[in-house]
Amino acid sequence: MRVRPEALKGHLDGLLLAVLENGPRHGYAIIEAVRTGSGGTFDLQTGTVYPALHRLERAGFIESRWHVIGGRRRREYELTASGRRALGDERAVWAEFAGAVSSLLGGRTWPADAS
Numbered sequence: 001m002r003v004r005p006e007a008l009k010g011h012l013d014g015l016l017l018a019v020l021e022n023g024p025r026h027g028y029a030i031i032e033a034v035r036t037g038s039g040g041t042f043d044l045q046t047g048t049v050y051p052a053l054h055r056l057e058r059a060g061f062i063e064s065r066w067h068v069i070g071g072r073r074r075r076e077y078e079l080t081a082s083g084r085r086a087l088g089d090e091r092a093v094w095a096e097f098a099g100a101v102s103s104l105l106g107g108r109t110w111p112a113d114a115s
Contacts, residue, residue: 008042012052013061014090015042017083020062024078026069027053053077061086 008015019025019033031049034042056062061083064075079087 008044011090011094012044012048013056014087014094016049016052016056017061017079017087017090020077020079020083021087024076026067026074026076028074030077056083059086 015034016030019030019037025033027046027050030053031044031046034044034049053062053064057064057077059082060080062077063080064077067074067076
């Protein structure tokens with residue numbers, strides 16, 4: 001199942017920060033890490049990822065620098081200390097959100113309306 005980018009609204013930044021947690025990556029490697037890490041569910045387009053990376057950089061959560069890899073110039077992104085804190089915040093928000101959704105969608109029996 002492929003998830004539309006709109007469905008990730010509000011969670012994309014956290015996903016991008018998470019794939020940068022273990023070290024720097026260039027843009028295509030970030031896209032691949034999201035795809036692989038989600039078992040192919042999140043197959044993001046460059047038009048979704050690069051604007052988000054630029055936004056995260058402006059916010060001070062990631063830094064970028066240019067490298068030449070295999071004769072090609074690539075921009076590599078890396079978490080900052082602020083980005084690591086933001087990732088922790090994203091994880092806390094996600095845990096609360098996921099718990100609430102699981103509680104509602106978990107198939108439990110709802111009490112009858114008292115009215």
